[in-house]
Amino acid sequence: MLPLKRVKVLVPRPIGQADDFSNKLEKLGAEPILFPLISVEAINKKEVKSTYQATDFDWIIFTSSIAVQFFFNVVKPEEVTSKIAVVGTSTKKEIEKLGLKVSFTPSAATAKKLVKEIPLNKGEKVFIPRSKIAGTAIVDTLKKRGIVVTELSTYNNVPVDYTQEQIEEVLAQNINVITFTSPSTVENFVALLRKYKIKLGAQHIVSIGPSTTAAAKKMRLEVDKTAETHNVDGLIEVIESMYR
Secondary structure: OOOOOOOEEEEOOOOOOOHHHHHHHHHOOOEEEEOOOEEEEEOOHHHHHHHHHHOOOOEEEEOOHHHHHHHHOOOOHHHOOOEEEEOOHHHHHHHHHOOOOOOEOOOOOOHHHHHHHOOOOOOOEEEEEEEOOOOOHHHHHHHHOOOEEEEEEEEEEEEOOOOHHHHHHHHOOOOOEEEEOOHHHHHHHHHHHHHOOOOOOOOEEEEOOHHHHHHHHHOOOOOOEEOOOOOHHHHHHHHHHHOO
């Protein structure tokens, strides 16, 4: 028997990044409702290549699979001589697909754990390609450890706009579970609801990780469950646990 038969799940990931999540949901009998809340655009392409080539970096830190994608769109895998650290298993898989080795993954898939546990020596040089809207906590923590950090925005999260009719049409499909996969998906979703004065019904809300849950709470959304493993598989485990 399919554990999520007829469960309708809102998937807010950008186009091109929702496929894996949707396919896994469908295999369990769920019905994914695609509703991308952000689009992701590459920026600073020339700077990515020139910045990486200009310095002999000891490490590159990737905090998302999107960061991997945009970095390797301009830098060839064979050009990378630095050790690689990633935030979690899904990001690690993206690196390994390129034939590269990951030297460090933290005990939990959070940026906080990554910067606390990564085995860096004072004075080592680290490159962090990241989102334009990423916070400064990672960089600040590493600098306090005496690490020489170079960060560069390689992509931007752009909110997707919808009409009131489009949003109401999506929500009218009797969605059972709303998933949030990043703080920016939460923020854009709530902004759209407030813009058109739309109220949510009794849908369950699940989050991919602590930072996303914190963003939801800040926006006064009640999160039913937060994934223990901070990736798509963790989200699916949480949803399954709600329907057992």
